[in-house]
Amino acid sequence: MNTFFLCISLGLCFLMFVSFYRCLMGPTILDRLIGVNAIGTKTVVLLLLIGFLYERVDMFVDIALAYGFLNFVAVIAASRYFHKRKGLYEGSFKETKEIS
Amino acid sequence: MNLFVVICLCIGFLFLLGGTVGIIRMPDFYTRLHPAGKLDTLGLFAMVSGLAVYNLHHFSFGALLLSVKMMLIVFFVFHSIPTATHAIVDAGMRAGLSPLTRKKPSQLQGTGEK
Numbered sequence: 001m002n003t004f005f006l007c008i009s010l011g012l013c014f015l016m017f018v019s020f021y022r023c024l025m026g027p028t029i030l031d032r033l034i035g036v037n038a039i040g041t042k043t044v045v046l047l048l049l050i051g052f053l054y055e056r057v058d059m060f061v062d063i064a065l066a067y068g069f070l071n072f073v074a075v076i077a078a079s080r081y082f083h084k085r086k087g088l089y090e091g092s093f094k095e096t097k098e099i100s
Numbered sequence: 101m102n103l104f105v106v107i108c109l110c111i112g113f114l115f116l117l118g119g120t121v122g123i124i125r126m127p128d129f130y131t132r133l134h135p136a137g138k139l140d141t142l143g144l145f146a147m148v149s150g151l152a153v154y155n156l157h158h159f160s161f162g163a164l165l166l167s168v169k170m171m172l173i174v175f176f177v178f179h180s181i182p183t184a185t186h187a188i189v190d191a192g193m194r195a196g197l198s199p200l201t202r203k204k205p206s207q208l209q210g211t212g213e214k
Contacts, residue, residue: 001102001154008109008147015120022123022132030192031129034136037184038123041140042116044173045147057155058162061169068173072180079184079191 009049016042029082040071108150115143137185148174
């Protein structure tokens, strides 16, 4: 059972690298935010799996819960920050008008 | 019992895989949000519920509390990811990002309309 958890964890790590690709290549700032959000949710599951691998589940459940909170706050703060700063992304927005 | 856990984890992994592929493949910012918001949540629910059941293997009151705490994580994530996705979309709309209404340029030559 442990090796199965290990394989699932490695698969999750691979998925996180793929989401990180979206963080790197994302044309706009907000695409990078999607990548960060995706990685955050996968980290919560990964923490629980590591908790099972190390047989110290009660500690890792708390860590995963705390990480879930932090991920949520970070995404909300980042999105609140970006919608006021219009000039932060490149040309793809030029032809669109401000939606008040 | 173990079989159920394995099936749950594989289903969850499949959903997460679908979510990740969706994030990469989708053409536009708004379409990318769909898989990110929905599939990750369901994938997380399937995996964490599988782990919660696995935790009840050798039943004790502490293990039960732990599984309830895991389901609380799922409960919180069910609230937080849609809200976060809504905040991102709100930021996108405010910033003036236009949703992809026309077809892809490659298909445009065929129809000729702008």
